[in-house]
Amino acid sequence: MSGIPTDVGQQVFHEHRSLLFSVAYRLLGSAADAEDAVQDAWLKWSAADRSHVADPKAYLTRIVSNLALERLRSARHTRESYVGPWLPEPVLTAPDAAETVTAAESVSMALLVVLETLSPLERAVFVLNEVFGYSHAETARMMERSEPAVRQAAHRARAHVRARRPRFTADRSRQRQVTERFFAAATGGDVGALMELLSPDVTLWTDGGGKVRQALRPVVGAATVASWFAAIGTVTYQGVEPADMRAELAQINGGSGIVFRAAARVIATVTFDFDADGRITAIHNVANPDKLQAVTGGTTHDLGTR
Template sequence: MTRPQPTDPDQLAFQQYRTLLFSVAYRLLGSAADAEDVVQDAWLKWSAADRSGVADPRAYLTRIVSNLAMEQLRSTRHRRESYVGPWLPEPVLTGPDAADGAVAADSVSTALLLVLETLSPLERAVFVLKEVFAFSHAEIAQAVDRSEAAVRQTAHRAREHVRARRPRFPADRARRRDVTERFLAAATGGDLNTLMELLSPEVTLWTDGGGKVRQALKPVVGQETVARWFAALGSATYQGVGPDRMRTELTSVNGGPGLVFHGPDRVIATMTFDFDPAGRICAIHNVANPDKLRAVADGTRHRLS
C-alpha cells in the first residue's frame, strides 16, 4: 500500500495517528492485511471530509477506523465460520517496544485475539478502545455512535467475558523466552522427555492451514500426543521442505516470543505460545496458511502501541 506523504497539516495529522489507527484496526480484525485496508480507507475518508470543524483529529480518525472495522467484522464473520480447519489470527512481527507494557503485549497475543473473536463487533470495539487504549466511555460513545450508558454496559459485559475466558497470569518475559528456546531445542533434537516437561498436561495445538496446506483440521490435545508431534519435527519434511533446508528463527511475534519457520524461498509457518501459571506451554498456535504469512514474510515489525 502507498502511504500518504505528509505535505500539509491534515496529512501530518493523519500520519501522527497512523500507528494508533493500525493498532486499533488490527486488534479489531485480527488481520494485518485487513487492518492496512481499513487504515487506507480511513485516509480516503479523512481526505474527502470537511475537517474545518474537527477539533480532535485523534478521536475523529479513531471513530472512522472503528466503524470501518466493525463493518468488516460483520461482513467477514460468516467466512470465518466456514473456514477450513481452525481459524487463527494473522501473525505479525512486533518490536521490543510492543512488549514494554504487559497490557499492550497481551492485547495482541494470539490467545487474546481468539477470545476477542467470540465478542460481537460492538463489544470488541468497546473493549479494545477502553481496556487497551484507555479511551473514556464518553469518547467511545462518540466513536461507536452509542449512548454513554450503553457503552458502560457493553464495556462491563465485554470485560467480564474476556476475564472468564482469558485469565491473567503474571507475565515473566524471561521465563517465556527461556521455555520457548528450550522447546525449539527439544523439538529439533527429538527430545521427547524435555518436551513433556515443558508442556502442560492439557496442552492444545491449533494448526491453521486454511485448506491451502496440509494441517490438522482439529485441535491436537494432550501432553504426550503434542510432545510426540513435535519430537518428529527435526527429522520430518514439512510442506516439502526437509529439516536440512529449514531455518527456524526465534523472534517477537504478537508481543511475545514466537517461532518463524523459513524455507529456502519463503516463510512456511509461525508459532506462538500461551503459558499456564507454572510457566508451562498450555497452547500452541501454528499458522501455515500462506495467505496469512505475508506480513511476516515482508519483515515489517509493527508497533502496536
C-alpha cells in the same frame, strides 16, 4: 473544503498511523485487513472538512474503528465456514515495543482468539475501553451508540474475556527462556525435553485454512503435542525436506515465538500461552499461507496504544 492544508493533513495522519493500525489490527485480527482499513481512513480523512476537528487523534480513531467494524461484520460469515481452527494473522513486533505488559498481552494470540468470540460491538467497545483507555462516553460517540448501550456491551465483553482468557501467565523473561528451550528441543527432536516444558493438558491449535495440511481439531495432551513437534526435523512438511527448512526465534504478537522458513517463504509461525510457572498451556501454529504475508514481508509493527 478542509481547514487543514493537505501537507499538514498528511503529517497529522502520519503521526497517528501506527496507532490506527494498532486499533484496526486488534479489532480485525488481520494485518492485511487492518492495513486496508487504515488506507480507507486516509481517504476519508483527506476528503473530510477538518476545519472543526478539535482532536484529530480521536477523530481518526473513530473513523478507523467504524471502518474496521464494517469489515469485521462482513468477515464473520467467512470465518464461520473456515476449514479447521481460525487463528489471527501473526505480525512481527519489536521487543517490548508495546509500552506496557497489558498492551503487549492485548495483541497476543490468546486474547485475539477470545476477542473473536465477541460480537463486533462488544469487541470494539472492549478494545477502545480496556486497551486504549477511552471512556464509555467517548466510545459511545465514536460508535454512534448510546452510552448505556456501550456500558452494557462493555460489561458483557469484560465478563466474557475474564472467563476465557488465561488467568495466570509467567513473566516475560521466563516466557523467553521457555520459548528458547522449546526451540532447541523441537529442532533437536528431544521429546523428553519438550515434555518438561508442556502442561499436561496443553492444547495445540493449528491453522492451515484448508490450504495446507494441518490438524482440523485441537491436539491435546503433552505426549501427543511433544511427539508432533519432535518430528519436525524428520518429516517432509509442505513439500519441504527437513534439511531445507530453517527455524528462528522471533518476536510475534508481543511475545516470543518461532518462525519456520523454506527458501524465500515463511511456512509457519508458532506462539505460546504460559501458566504462572512458565509451563506451556497452549500453542498456536499458523500455517495458512494467506496469513503469513505480514511475517514474510518482515515489517515490524509497533502495536502500542499511544
